[in-house]
Amino acid sequence: MTVDAADSEALDSEVADTYGLHVRYEGDDDPEKCTARKLARFDLVELHRSDRVTPYGVVLNPHAERALSPADADAKRLVALDCSWESAGEARFSLPGDHRALPYLVAANPVNFGRPMRLTTVEALAAALAIFGRRERAAALLSKFTWGHTFLELNDEPLRRYAECDDSSEVVAVQGEYLDRGEE
Numbered sequence: 001m002t003v004d005a006a007d008s009e010a011l012d013s014e015v016a017d018t019y020g021l022h023v024r025y026e027g028d029d030d031p032e033k034c035t036a037r038k039l040a041r042f043d044l045v046e047l048h049r050s051d052r053v054t055p056y057g058v059v060l061n062p063h064a065e066r067a068l069s070p071a072d073a074d075a076k077r078l079v080a081l082d083c084s085w086e087s088a089g090e091a092r093f094s095l096p097g098d099h100r101a102l103p104y105l106v107a108a109n110p111v112n113f114g115r116p117m118r119l120t121t122v123e124a125l126a127a128a129l130a131i132f133g134r135r136e137r138a139a140a141l142l143s144k145f146t147w148g149h150t151f152l153e154l155n156d157e158p159l160r161r162y163a164e165c166d167d168s169s170e171v172v173a174v175q176g177e178y179l180d181r182g183e184e
């Protein structure tokens with residue numbers, strides 16, 4: 001088989017499975033607690049050690065100007081950056097791709113439980129899948145963590161409402177309701 005044919009076959013299988021899940025893995029966080037490494041052990045994501053070899057896709061970036069919405073659901077790949085929060089500044093997100101921030105959601109992981117927006121890599125990927133209407137696949141990723149199901153429970157209503165939006169501006173409007181509640 002030619003290289004091109006092999007590439008195209010690999011791409012077809014990603015598309016058939018709807019989304020290829022990729023992680024640019026920095027490796028500066030506690031490897032014992034790293035959610036991306038655990039997902040990779042179960043072959044649920046592919047880890048990449050440099051920006052250059054990380055495939056193009058929708059990049060989950062908390063600093064991005066545009067919010068993720070169902071309008072992005074035709075993407076072939078979701079890409080997260082697994083690094084420590086200390087090194088997750090804007091400049092670190094130099095990956096090629098369509099950068100999107102997740103809307104208001106609350107973390108369920110033991111390190112940042114209850115804290116808005118500070119999601120682990122598995123929570124971020126699962127949230128994106130849920131917003132794209134792939135709730136079962138989101139649950140499958142989270143099922144590898146004892147606290148994983150809590151993420152979908154805590155965020156059940158916002159995730160369902162974001163998944164019903166048409167585009168980023170609608171998602172931002174829904175998010176505004178949750179942010180306002182937090183300020184009351």
Ligand SMILES: C[S@@+](CC[C@H](N)C(=O)[O-])C[C@H]1O[C@@H](n2cnc3c(N)ncnc32)[C@H](O)[C@@H]1O
Nearest residue numbers: 034035060061062080081083102119120121124
């Ligand atoms: C900073 S790393 C921390 C990973 C952690 N060490 C772990 O074990 O999962 C989390 C990654 O998830 C994605 N992420 C988390 N919160 C996000 C948000 N609010 N919007 C977009 N992406 C987010 C980003 O790709 C971010 O770099």
